[in-house]
Amino acid sequence: MKSLKVGLLGIGTVGGGTYTVLTRNAAEITRRTGVAINVVQVADKNIDHAKAITGGKVDVTNDAFAVVNNPDVDVVVELIGGYTLSKKLVLKAIENGKHVVTANKALLATHGNEIFAAAQAKGVIVAYEAAVAGGIPIIKALREGLGANKIEWVAGIINGTTNFILTEMREKGLAFADVLGEAQRLGYAEADPTFDVEGIDAAHKLTIMSAIAFGMPMKFDQAYTEGITKLQQTDIKYAEELGYRVKLLGITKRTEAGVELRVHPTLIPEKRLVANVNGAMNAVVVKGDAVGPTLYYGAGAGAEPTASSVVADLMDVARLSSASVEQRVPYLGFQAGQLNDLPILPISDVNSAYYLRLRASDKPGVLAGVTKILADRNISIDAMLQKEPDDNETEADIVILTHITVEKNMDAGIAEIEALPAIVGKVVKLRMEELGK
Amino acid sequence: MKSLKVGLLGIGTVGGGTYTVLTRNAAEITRRTGVAINVVQVADKNIDHAKAITGGKVDVTNDAFAVVNNPDVDVVVELIGGYTLSKKLVLKAIENGKHVVTANKALLATHGNEIFAAAQAKGVIVAYEAAVAGGIPIIKALREGLGANKIEWVAGIINGTTNFILTEMREKGLAFADVLGEAQRLGYAEADPTFDVEGIDAAHKLTIMSAIAFGMPMKFDQAYTEGITKLQQTDIKYAEELGYRVKLLGITKRTEAGVELRVHPTLIPEKRLVANVNGAMNAVVVKGDAVGPTLYYGAGAGAEPTASSVVADLMDVARLSSASVEQRVPYLGFQAGQLNDLPILPISDVNSAYYLRLRASDKPGVLAGVTKILADRNISIDAMLQKEPDDNETEADIVILTHITVEKNMDAGIAEIEALPAIVGKVVKLRMEELGK
Numbered sequence: 001m002k003s004l005k006v007g008l009l010g011i012g013t014v015g016g017g018t019y020t021v022l023t024r025n026a027a028e029i030t031r032r033t034g035v036a037i038n039v040v041q042v043a044d045k046n047i048d049h050a051k052a053i054t055g056g057k058v059d060v061t062n063d064a065f066a067v068v069n070n071p072d073v074d075v076v077v078e079l080i081g082g083y084t085l086s087k088k089l090v091l092k093a094i095e096n097g098k099h100v101v102t103a104n105k106a107l108l109a110t111h112g113n114e115i116f117a118a119a120q121a122k123g124v125i126v127a128y129e130a131a132v133a134g135g136i137p138i139i140k141a142l143r144e145g146l147g148a149n150k151i152e153w154v155a156g157i158i159n160g161t162t163n164f165i166l167t168e169m170r171e172k173g174l175a176f177a178d179v180l181g182e183a184q185r186l187g188y189a190e191a192d193p194t195f196d197v198e199g200i201d202a203a204h205k206l207t208i209m210s211a212i213a214f215g216m217p218m219k220f221d222q223a224y225t226e227g228i229t230k231l232q233q234t235d236i237k238y239a240e241e242l243g244y245r246v247k248l249l250g251i252t253k254r255t256e257a258g259v260e261l262r263v264h265p266t267l268i269p270e271k272r273l274v275a276n277v278n279g280a281m282n283a284v285v286v287k288g289d290a291v292g293p294t295l296y297y298g299a300g301a302g303a304e305p306t307a308s309s310v311v312a313d314l315m316d317v318a319r320l321s322s323a324s325v326e327q328r329v330p331y332l333g334f335q336a337g338q339l340n341d342l343p344i345l346p347i348s349d350v351n352s353a354y355y356l357r358l359r360a361s362d363k364p365g366v367l368a369g370v371t372k373i374l375a376d377r378n379i380s381i382d383a384m385l386q387k388e389p390d391d392n393e394t395e396a397d398i399v400i401l402t403h404i405t406v407e408k409n410m411d412a413g414i415a416e417i418e419a420l421p422a423i424v425g426k427v428v429k430l431r432m433e434e435l436g437k
Numbered sequence: 438m439k440s441l442k443v444g445l446l447g448i449g450t451v452g453g454g455t456y457t458v459l460t461r462n463a464a465e466i467t468r469r470t471g472v473a474i475n476v477v478q479v480a481d482k483n484i485d486h487a488k489a490i491t492g493g494k495v496d497v498t499n500d501a502f503a504v505v506n507n508p509d510v511d512v513v514v515e516l517i518g519g520y521t522l523s524k525k526l527v528l529k530a531i532e533n534g535k536h537v538v539t540a541n542k543a544l545l546a547t548h549g550n551e552i553f554a555a556a557q558a559k560g561v562i563v564a565y566e567a568a569v570a571g572g573i574p575i576i577k578a579l580r581e582g583l584g585a586n587k588i589e590w591v592a593g594i595i596n597g598t599t600n601f602i603l604t605e606m607r608e609k610g611l612a613f614a615d616v617l618g619e620a621q622r623l624g625y626a627e628a629d630p631t632f633d634v635e636g637i638d639a640a641h642k643l644t645i646m647s648a649i650a651f652g653m654p655m656k657f658d659q660a661y662t663e664g665i666t667k668l669q670q671t672d673i674k675y676a677e678e679l680g681y682r683v684k685l686l687g688i689t690k691r692t693e694a695g696v697e698l699r700v701h702p703t704l705i706p707e708k709r710l711v712a713n714v715n716g717a718m719n720a721v722v723v724k725g726d727a728v729g730p731t732l733y734y735g736a737g738a739g740a741e742p743t744a745s746s747v748v749a750d751l752m753d754v755a756r757l758s759s760a761s762v763e764q765r766v767p768y769l770g771f772q773a774g775q776l777n778d779l780p781i782l783p784i785s786d787v788n789s790a791y792y793l794r795l796r797a798s799d800k801p802g803v804l805a806g807v808t809k810i811l812a813d814r815n816i817s818i819d820a821m822l823q824k825e826p827d828d829n830e831t832e833a834d835i836v837i838l839t840h841i842t843v844e845k846n847m848d849a850g851i852a853e854i855e856a857l858p859a860i861v862g863k864v865v866k867l868r869m870e871e872l873g874k
Contacts, residue, residue: 002763017727021585021586021727022585024726025585025587025726025727028587029584031652031771031772032584032652032767032770032771032772032775033584033772034763034772034775129582135725135727135729135731136731137577137578137581137582137583140574140577140578140581140582141577141578141582144574144577144752144753145566145574145577145578145746145749146574146745146749147466147469147470147748147749147752148462148744148746148748148749148751149458149462149465149745150462150465215465215469273710273714273734276710276713277710288745289461289462289741290454290458290462290572290741290742290744290745290748291572291735291736291741291742291745291746292572292736292741292742294573294735295720295732295733296731296732296733296734297710297731297732297733297734298728298729298730298732299728299729299731304727304728304729305727305728305729307585307727308583308585308586308727308728309585310585311584312582312583312584312585314585315581315584316581319763319764319765319766320764322763323760324759326439326471326756327756327757327759327760327764328756329756333469334468335469335470335471338468338469338471
């Protein structure tokens with residue numbers, strides 16, 4: 001029987017899951033592919049751990065370069081993470097003519113253009129299903145399953161940590177900081193949660209989806225990224241009263257002026273399926289011109305869900321390692337030389353509907369002043385919620401949902417509203433998406 | 438540039454959509470594949486209609502065999518439907534060495550084994566993404582994206598007509614017959630709706646998913662099929678009171694004793710995403726041992742959503758027509774000779790939880806009699822709803838949700854319950870599925 005020899009870089013959570021799935025499902029995988037997929041060498045800093053997991057059946061080293069230089073290895077699975085060492089290893093593996101499977105969204109979002117160019121020159125595969133949304137086969141859906149479509153937009157809950165935190169904030173009425181502590185205790189959030197809670201991890205994944213949706217290079221440095229650290233319980237509650245849920249969405253849209261590429265807390269109508277994706281689960285909505293809206297849901301992280309995608313990539317490599325370049329799906333789903341260098345819109349040029357929360361003195365004419373500012377800027381009001389002042393208070397919350405306008409117009413209107421004498425403090429602004437037809 | 442020459446059999450709804458998508462997105466499709474995919478001949482009974490759609494740019498005939506025998510055609514797209522003529526055409530196309538793309542679930546569920554064997558012998562591709570769940574790329578997810586998993590079960594809303602009817606029944610409180618009439622007026626249901634409302638169409642699609650999930654031949658003749666024609670508004674309402682929605686599900690599960698293959702109305706907890714799939718939309722939940730539960734949602738029918746899958750298949754053919762058999766994904770996702778002839782469980786041997794509705798005289802001891810019967814059969818009660826008799830009535834509804842038991846045990850218990858003197862008429866039985874972890 002034909003075999004595919006795998007060198008594994010990193011046997012932590014995902015690496016361990018990959019080894020487990022390849023071993024447990026070996027018979028099923030061979031029934032599918034006709035190929036025996038065998039791990040022949042593992043590199044990990046923790047040699048004892050690597051030996052314990054592989055049970056002495058596999059050569060183990062603490063030198064990752066030994067794996068990428070091993071002539072017996074057909075495909076290198078990079079599960080180290082980070083941008084520096086992993087980049088050197090991946091480029092070296094490519095230089096050595098090896099195929100690469102990686103779950104490293106940070107590496108691809110920041111250095112993917114260089115890596116794919118190198119792989120193209122050497123004629124090797126770089127597969128990365130596990131880099132976006134864990135076990136959900138969204139890369140395959142975008143590159144192949146929906147390939148007949150002009151993709152119009154992609155919007156996803158693509159970070160489990162923040163979705164867990166937002167779900168807890170809503171269900172338990174807790175503040176961000178309190179839930180973050182709980183998430184850290186439960187292992188849903190890292191000791192340093194910055195990458196997750198500031199939206200950077202989501203922006204990495206969104207950058208990859210944007211590139212394959214629209215056929216353009218990775219443009220992570222131009223992504224707009226806003227996390228959930230400043231999100232207040234009050235706004236989650238008001239959103240719910242108005243029929244919306246707040247989710248950290250990665251959104252990328254093709255418009256005539258350019259591509260939107262943005263991660264931020266977003267109000268979504270509660271009737272949408274994606275608004276009901278809770279806990280650490282992920283979901284991606286893809287709108288194609290032919291198919292309409294489609295949704296893909298599943299575990300976005302974890303040992304075996306991520307391994308599910310890593311091993312699926314290995315199975316594709318097993319089928320296509322001997323194929324010609326024309327017989328493989330191109331790295332970003334579009335033929336070499338067919339990428340369009342589409343401009344990314346700055347957030348000020350993005351069109352969106354908005355949720356605004358103002359704190360106003362309980363005096364006559366306040367609402368008239370606010371609505372006049374909006375009307376003068378052609379910003380229509382979709383819904384409004386005016387609260388009575390609490391006992392012993394002379395100020396009350398006003399919540400306004402607007403129709404779509406360009407962000408710089410909204411921001412200018414907000415500045416004028418904040419300048420009104422009856423308005424206290426800053427206006428809270430959140431973006432809203434319908435995610436419908 | 439390389440080209441792929443397409444012969445189109447049938448240019449009705451889906452055929453027209455396919456022609457439109459191929460034409461409108463020609464540039465994007467070629468950017469992706471590097472191949473120009475051109476329709477070179479169309480067969481349709483209605484030649485004038487075919488000419489109108491293709492605008493005189495394509496050779497049009499009313500002889501479908503002219504297309505499958507046309508030496509200039511590389512791939513035949515079969516969109517005629519039915520089992521008889523379409524089977525002859527597909528087998529002839531294969532005999533002539535042409536690849537085939539089809540949306541015909543009835544044909545594949547009933548004659549797929551023969552068709553795939555013929556295709557295997559000739560070394561041609563038979564692709565059928567559009568045969569299940571319209572535009573949702575579920576075949577690709579099952580055969581490739583989730584290929585690393587041992588698939589445990591698949592459960593789907595895979596018939597839009599019945600999901601539209603069930604949604605209307607729930608939202609408007611109408612009876613089945615009234616909604617069916619409305620669905621027919623709106624074009625969501627055929628004049629003869631039997632295939633849809635009796636669950637036959639869903640069983641065709643489920644049969645295909647079952648075969649590729651578990652690696653076994655198509656076994657449509659052994660599928661259990663129960664439609665929605667007898668479903669009563671009362672039960673939809675009681676289910677909702679208990680936190681459930683009623684959906685027509687196709688369910689296939691791998692158990693130690695055999696494979697479950699069944700279509701029937703099913704109670705699903707309303708907190709599950711799939712319980713919230715409304716209108717004519719489709720969704721499929723797939724549980725893999727590594728990835729856990731995943732869900733795929735989108736339009737299950739319609740011209741362009743279905744065309745999205747037909748054209749995606751054509752793009753795969755464009756890539757892989759020159760590839761070797763080993764480089765292609767096998768027809769059912771498993772290598773030739775690697776299918777297991779798993780037995781299908783009769784419905785009496787299926788394990789399920791149940792919803793029961795009884796009509797009982799308002800006398801002491803009725804509940805004690807019912808619960809004793811269930812207890813003696815080791816059937817645990819999960820929830821119960823006992824209604825007061827309406828004014829002027831001496832009978833009341835009792836609704837019981839049970840834990841899991843084997844169906845023949847449940848049926849025997851129901852026979853005993855119906856024999857109780859205080860029980861009026863037949864017991865209504867519906868199956869329930871958690872669809873969780």
